[in-house]
Amino acid sequence: xxxxxxxxxxxxxxxxxxxxxxxxxxxxxxxxxxxxxxxxxxxxxxxxxxxxxxxxxxxxxxxxxxxxxxxxxxxxxxxxxxxxxxxxxxxxxxxxxxxxxxxxxxxxxxxxxxxxxxxxxxxxxxxxxxxxxxxxxxxxxxxxxxxxxxxxxxxxxxxxxxxxxxxxxxxxxxxxxxxxxxxxxxxxxxxxxxxxxxxxxxxxxxxxxxxxxxxxxxxxxxxxxxxxxxxxxxxxxxxxxxxxxxxxxxxxxxxxxxxxxxxxxxxxxxxxxxxxxxxxxxxxxxxxxxxxxxxxxxxxxxxxxxxxxxxxxxxxxxxxxxxxxxxxxxxxxxxxxxxxxxxxxxxxxxxxxxxxxxxxxxxxxxxxxxxxxxxxxxxxxxxxxxxxxxxxxxxxxxxxxxxxxxxxxxxxxxxxxxxxxxxxxxxxxxxxxxxxxxxxxxxxxxxxxxxxxxxxxxxxxxxxxxxxxxxxxxxxxxxxxxxxxxxxxxxxxxxxxxxxxxxxxxxxxxxxxxxxxxxxxxxxxxxxxxxxxxxxxxxxxxxxxxxxxxxxxxxxxxxxxxxxxxxxxxxxxxxxxxxxxxxxxxxxxxxxxxxxxxxxxxxxxxxxxxxxxxxxxxxxxxxxxxxxxxxxxx
Numbered sequence: 001x002x003x004x005x006x007x008x009x010x011x012x013x014x015x016x017x018x019x020x021x022x023x024x025x026x027x028x029x030x031x032x033x034x035x036x037x038x039x040x041x042x043x044x045x046x047x048x049x050x051x052x053x054x055x056x057x058x059x060x061x062x063x064x065x066x067x068x069x070x071x072x073x074x075x076x077x078x079x080x081x082x083x084x085x086x087x088x089x090x091x092x093x094x095x096x097x098x099x100x101x102x103x104x105x106x107x108x109x110x111x112x113x114x115x116x117x118x119x120x121x122x123x124x125x126x127x128x129x130x131x132x133x134x135x136x137x138x139x140x141x142x143x144x145x146x147x148x149x150x151x152x153x154x155x156x157x158x159x160x161x162x163x164x165x166x167x168x169x170x171x172x173x174x175x176x177x178x179x180x181x182x183x184x185x186x187x188x189x190x191x192x193x194x195x196x197x198x199x200x201x202x203x204x205x206x207x208x209x210x211x212x213x214x215x216x217x218x219x220x221x222x223x224x225x226x227x228x229x230x231x232x233x234x235x236x237x238x239x240x241x242x243x244x245x246x247x248x249x250x251x252x253x254x255x256x257x258x259x260x261x262x263x264x265x266x267x268x269x270x271x272x273x274x275x276x277x278x279x280x281x282x283x284x285x286x287x288x289x290x291x292x293x294x295x296x297x298x299x300x301x302x303x304x305x306x307x308x309x310x311x312x313x314x315x316x317x318x319x320x321x322x323x324x325x326x327x328x329x330x331x332x333x334x335x336x337x338x339x340x341x342x343x344x345x346x347x348x349x350x351x352x353x354x355x356x357x358x359x360x361x362x363x364x365x366x367x368x369x370x371x372x373x374x375x376x377x378x379x380x381x382x383x384x385x386x387x388x389x390x391x392x393x394x395x396x397x398x399x400x401x402x403x404x405x406x407x408x409x410x411x412x413x414x415x416x417x418x419x420x421x422x423x424x425x426x427x428x429x430x431x432x433x434x435x436x437x438x439x440x441x442x443x444x445x446x447x448x449x450x451x452x453x454x455x456x457x458x459x460x461x462x463x464x465x466x467x468x469x470x471x472x473x474x475x476x477x478x479x480x481x482x483x484x485x486x487x488x489x490x491x492x493x494x495x496x497x498x499x500x501x502x503x504x505x506x507x508x509x510x511x512x513x514x515x516x517x518x519x520x521x522x523x524x525x526x527x528x529x530x531x532x533x534x535x536x537x538x539x540x541x542x543x544x545x546x547x548x549x550x551x552x553x554x555x556x557x558x559x560x561x562x563x564x565x566x567x568x569x570x571x572x573x574x575x576x577x578x579x580x581x582x583x584x585x586x587x588x589x590x591x592x593x594x595x596x597x598x599x600x601x602x603x604x605x606x607x608x609x610x611x612x613x614x615x616x617x618x619x620x621x622x623x624x625x626x627x628x629x630x631x632x633x634x
Contacts, residue, residue: 473566488563
């Protein structure tokens with residue numbers, strides 16, 4: 001997760017930073033601090049069994065007894081039955097994983113790379129044609145204000161903290177890479193600040209949708225967007241970037257793609273990056289100008305000097321430098337008619353009319369030019385409508401039907417997905433490479449102490465089932481999958497191996513005592529049921545407060561907590577029930593191919609005889625050495 005590029009990597013770098021720091025400190029504490037605490041601990045007397053003071057002791061004994069009964073009467077017979085039918089057990093588990101993958105691939109669980117969260121500020125921005133008079137912009141503002149008044153009457157004025165209107169300036173930008181808002185007489189924005197979400201009975205998305213429905217059609221507006229999102233974002237849900245060497249073709253295609261996006265009911269706030277721009281007069285030098293010795297630079301400099309001005313004097317006054325510009329009087333440079341009467345000085349000192357040496361063409365100047373790899377680009381983007389959880393179907397339809405037809409009509413056209421789709425592609429590519437490397441490191445860390453290449457695979461076999469738990473958790477909690485869910489799955493991969501590691505290590509210890517594989521699996525599972533359950537349950541309940549959080553600031557982290565919490569919870573059952581069956585399947589394969597078990601060796605690496613028994617009781621009960629404890633053995 002440290003090496004995810006783009007906006008997502010910059011936002012979520014703090015997650016692995018904090019987690020790794022905490023785990024390293026916890027490792028130091030467990031190795032050096034905890035042993036000192038245990039060494040100085042005093043043996044406490046047994047709690048009295050009578051009176052109010054004895055309640056904790058009775059509760060402890062009741063829980064321990066109940067867990068011991070469950071381990072011997074329920075868990076052990078169940079595992080024994082599943083291990084006897086180990087191939088069916090593993091097949092059912094594998095089928096569950098395959099069905100879960102198919103369920104997600106079929107779109108039954110919505111996936112939105114980085115869903116936008118509803119905030120406490122609703123913003124409406126209107127963009128008119130460039131150069132629009134301020135009076136027309138004021139008319140659009142009045143229409144938006146009237147529809148806002150109607151919405152405020154419906155929801156109540158108490159839910160509104162204030163309204164801020166910007167005429168001649170766009171809405172304030174937020175998030176990574178946000179700059180100053182655009183300005184111009186063609187822009188108007190209204191920002192409505194709502195009271196916090198816990199103080200109102202409606203959501204900001206509902207308020208925004210109602211405002212949008214009450215706003216009449218505005219034919220003079222190029223783009224009208226209603227937004228209530230808050231927090232960092234990865235860009236528009238659907239953003240189509242067009243690349244073509246011909247600017248006019250790009251403009252036509254952008255309008256065509258814009259109309260196509262309007263045809264999808266699941267999209268809203270359609271925005272075309274292309275703008276016709278302000279009116280521009282282009283002068284082209286005529287053949288007569290060449291004969292007079294004029295160049296295009298000469299004509300351009302004289303036009304600039306007459307209208308903008310030429311520097312006549314520059315002098316220093318104290319610490320300030322003053323420039324005096326000379327240009328035509330205002331009465332001679334205030335209309336296009338002045339261009340018809342304008343004269344150009346030739347190199348020989350003569351005067352000729354402008355229209356004699358230059359031809360005039362009317363056009364428009366682009367207000368903004370976007371390029372990628374040296375080519376002009378135009379992006380047409382849209383947001384998801386209220387109630388639409390994923391753009392997957394829309395993106396699939398565009399890639400299969402719309403894009404091929406456009407490329408067929410325009411061979412030089414290139415189409416790419418920008419916005420959230422580009423961030424998603426970059427993040428998943430980097431995350432996939434790093435994830436494979438992390439799995440290799442986990443395998444190596446397990447293979448060295450186990451002195452086996454097979455047992456680390458058994459331990460890591462539980463990792464895919466964490467995905468099953470994460471999907472179940474998202475369905476139960478009513479959330480769709482997102483990039484945060486994927487981050488949770490990545491973190492889950494390093495957590496879920498703990499339970500399987502504990503079980504396999506306990507089984508290997510039983511094998512080193514000379515027990516058969518079947519007996520070792522049963523004893524290892526029953527002996528480690530308590531720590532496995534405690535590890536998983538403490539993790540789940542530690543994440544439960546985050547999963548139950550309702551504040552806007554924490555909602556984008558909830559999918560990660562769901563992936564971790566429910567993934568650990570389901571993997572616990574996989575470890576306790578399926579891993580023993582998988583262990584016995586590996587033993588069957590060893591017997592089939594005549595491969596010796598590398599775990600059936602002592603600490604010096606010598607083979608352990610089948611009838612070997614431990615010479616001294618080491619604190620863990622086995623079949624030949626009953627425990628002297630009064631409580632049920634762990």
